Amino acid sequence: MDGSSEDVRLDGIFLELQFSTMQVGDEKHLVISLRDITERKHTEQEIRNQNELLRLSVAQAEQANRAKTLFLANMTHELKTPLNSMLGYAQYLNMPQLGTLNKRQTEAVSSIETSGRHLLKLVEQILEYSRMEAGRIPLDRSNCDIAGLVHQSLQSFSTICKSKGIELIEDLPTTPVRIECDQTRIRQVMDNLLSNAIKHTDADGEVQVSLLEGTENILIRVKDSGAGIPAEDQDRIFEPFEQSVSGRSRKREGTGLGLAIVKRIVDMHQGFITLQTMEGSGTTFTVGLPYH
Template identity: 35%
Template sequence: MNKNAPDFPSLVKAALDHLDEGFMLVDGDDRISLWNQAFLEMLDLPPALLEEGASIMRFVRMLADRGDYGPGDPAVLAEQIGAGIRSREPARGERQMANGRIIAAQWIPMADGHFLFRLTNVTAERTASRFKDELIATVSHELRTPLTVISGALSLLRAGVGGQTETGATELIDVAHKNSERLTRLVNDLLDIDKLQSGTLDFTFEPLDIGSLLAASLEQIQPYAEELGIAIDLELADRPAIAEVDRSRLLQVMNNLLSNAVKFSVSGSRVRVQLKPNASGVRISVIDEGRGMSPEFRRRLFTRFAQENRASERGQAGTGLGLAICKNIIDRHNGQIHVDTQEGVGSIFHVDLPYNQGAISLE
């Protein structure tokens, strides 16, 4: 055996010190066994604080005292964190530290009661995301007013205000008006998603007959469906389903789901809308016989700007924001939205509104 070869723990420590992520290993007695340099640097910790064999609670109390766990009594905060550590339950979270860094943390239980803390510095990613969101919101606000003026002027020209126009000019005006409306929808969607994610979009909840709301949505989408040769069936329950919802926002969700179902359906097929009260809430289902979705697209379906190249056949490419807005609106209703889909068969979107949001069971 080579007596000059480094021992295995030292080799592991040296390897960990070359990683960008921070790691700390805690043993079954809640004492620190191992850590790397990135862990110290991310948290601005003095090396002496993490002596091998030192209590993890000494480390936790130090972070609480300097404000890393937010406002409140440091002793209480430290005890709460300590209870989580002692439970040995896996967990993850994200927090802005007192030094301004945004750290994503993961607690990973291991064999023999050991516990691994894993830290990732996500400050750059979160800062870039915030700047992007602020830029989108600012640009959207600046575009809204001139777009409204342009769209209004084009509407007047289409209506003949200002005199008759030649056929070729009328066609150009129609194209310009159609695209100005598309840009307006994009701007409105951007503003909606910004307000939803920042929590500044107002909601007014009131008890409503969900069946009547679905009928109103169908009435609005019906002309579009007829244009594409799609029939829409509304299947209501035997009894009314009353839920406390924001009418305009839930109508926005249903219009989006219905227009998507029509857009991606084959001419001559049917779209079904079902309403089923159950023991725990109200379920709305929108069922189409379209092309369905790929597994890859389904995974990112409710994220911003998610699009699949399916709308090009009818020239109906959207903003890629509609379903992200739907999910945020349903989240604000304490509900859930999900999809069952199969390529070549179709998709079923389910919206579940729980009774504890205000739904009134009439059993």
């Protein structure tokens, strides 16, 4: 019994009852003390209540997120079928067997095809991101020459850069640099970053791409000479469906998923992506990928 305690409740008041013994001469005495712990008990109960509310809120948020992901996946899948049909009919109208179209008709069909392909690309981006969120896109890792992969991505954008009057500067190692990665997904990262940089760079500007070999990671840098990203937009630039509201992208079309997909893929590779920007002075994205 020495040093023991017990909590008791009396009409809403919580008391801590403590027992101990004390030796006085040849006699041993029982010492009983009472301490009011009502406030502590109320605080503990309030903490339990708040924890339960938090648990329920987290569960509801997770359920809502799963429902959103499922909805996006189903919705985009259903949209692809009529879009592909529309594009098919537009191509069918251009077939010579149906007769020759006049100039206005040709322009109208071309507009249908262009708009349809743009919308299909947006739908596919939404579908892909929803699959990534649901964890349904595993990585297919293999040994890859990352320098060669980056070069291939740059080559695919050379024509559009020339047409826009943008200088594409390449600073890559001349020998292979090998890492373990999903080549398709890392090519997707490069294509998204380059597309983003070119989209936000005006004529007579430049886009620079470099690759550095660090001790633990490969560093890929994509730098543009565009308008930069305002400070208030930088913290959420990698969030899905987010776009800068500055002049950098106010007139640009898109889902706001490109950089979110980039970050998701980089995270899946246990890598990192950073942003350096100043409004009016361009933007640099740096991707770090581990060798293994």
